[in-house]
Amino acid sequence: MNAFEYAAPRTLDEALAVLGEHGDEARVIAGGTALVTMMRQRLLSPGYLVSLREISGLDRIEAANGDVGIGALVTHREVETSPLVQERIPVLADTFRRVASVRIRNMATVGGALAHADPNQDPPVTLIALGARVEIRGAGGRRELPVEEFFHDYYESALEPGEVVTGVVVPRLPAASGAAYVKFLPRTADDYATVAVAATVSLEPDGERCRAARIALGSVGVTPIRALAAEGLLVGQQLGAELLLAAGEAITGAVDPLNDHRGSAAYKKEMAAVMVGRALTQAWDAARASSRTRP
C-alpha cells in the first residue's frame, strides 16, 4: 500500500472541509472493505484518506414519515439484523444478508456500498427496485438522487469531488405489494452474483393484476440496471408463463454483461431472463398474500 495522510474528523463539516482542501487526491473511507482491498492491490493510491468513522449521527436506522432512513455508517450486518428493517422492508434485510460473509458485513457500510459503485454489489439492486433515494452532502449543501440515477459507470457515481454519501431513504411499499431479491451464485455462497435481480410488484384491488412493478438487475452491465421496458409489459397484466417469457425477452435486450470467471456474457444474458422470472414470481406471490391479509 502507498503512503498517505489520514484524518478522522469528528464532524461532517470538518470532513467536507478536508475533502475540499485536498480535491482529487483525497478519498473517503468508512468500513474500508472495498477501498483498502483496492489499495492493497495498487488499483488506487490516494494521497489522503478522510475517515467518516468518528462522525456521530451517521450510524442510525430511523423511521420517518413511513420511510426508513439508513445512515451511511450503518453496517451491512446492522441493516440485516435491524428489527425495523426486518419488519418494514424484509427484502432489504434479506439482500444485505446475501453480501459476502458476516465478518465483511460487520465492516462494510451502507454509504460505502453506494459510493464504491461496483455493479456487482447486492444492496444497490434492491434499493433501486424499492425506489430508494441517496442523500449526498457537499460543501455546497445537501442533495438527494434516486439510487438508479446515482451510478454512471464502472466504479463511477454521481458524487462530485468533495461530496459524500450520508445515507439512503427507503420509501414504504404501497398496500398489496410484494418484493423479492434473487441472487444466482454458481460458485460459493460469499461470492458476488453471476446475475442478481430485485423486483417489486404492487397489485390492483382485485389482488391479481399488476398496478406497478419495478425490476433492477446487478452484475449484468457497468452499473446496476433498472429494466423499464420489462416493467412496462407487466402493468395491467396477471402473472403467467407467457408474461414472464415476454418480460425475459425484454430483459435480454436491456442487459450488457461481461465475460468473466462467473460466466460468459451469453450465459449471463439467459440467466438474467430466468432470474427475472423467479424474482417476479416471488414478488407477485408476496403481493397476493399481502393483498389477502389487508381489509
Add this chain to the structure above:
Amino acid sequence: MNRKIRLTVNGRARAVEVPTSRTLLDCLRNDLGLTGSKEGCGVGVCGACTVLLDGKMISSCIALAVSADGHEVTTVEGLAGDERLHPVQQAFIDAGGFQCGICTPGQVVAAKALLDAIPSPTDAEIREWMLGNLCRCTGYYKIIESIRAAAQRSRA
C-alpha cells in the same frame, strides 16, 4: 506519515506508532508480536486474519490500524485465561477441529464470536456464520463438531 494510536488489545492498553498504511493485522503481528492471526488471502475472503474489534469479528488484513485507534481488539491470544483454554479452543482440540492449523486462529475467533452472539446455534447457523472461514485441508465437519461441542460445554 506515522501516527500514534492507542488500542486495548486482549484487555491490555497498548500505544504504538504506525505508518498510516499499516493494516491492523500487520500491526498486531509485527508491532505487537501477536502472530496468532495469519494472513491468507489478504483480501478479506479466507478468514485467517479474523479478530474481534469491539466484540465484532472483522478481517484485520483489510482494516487499517489507524482506524482501530481508541478501540478494543481481541485476538486468539486473548481467549485463554488463567492457564485455562477458552471452551472453543478446548473443543477444537477434543474434537479434532484442525489439521495443518493455519486457519485455526481465525476459525476459533469466529466461533467465539458466534457463541457470543448465538449461544446455542443450529447447524445451519454455524454453517452460515462460518462460511467466511476457509480451511484448505477441508476439515469442515470436525470444525462444525467442535463448535457444537463448545456450545454444549458453555451451556453445561
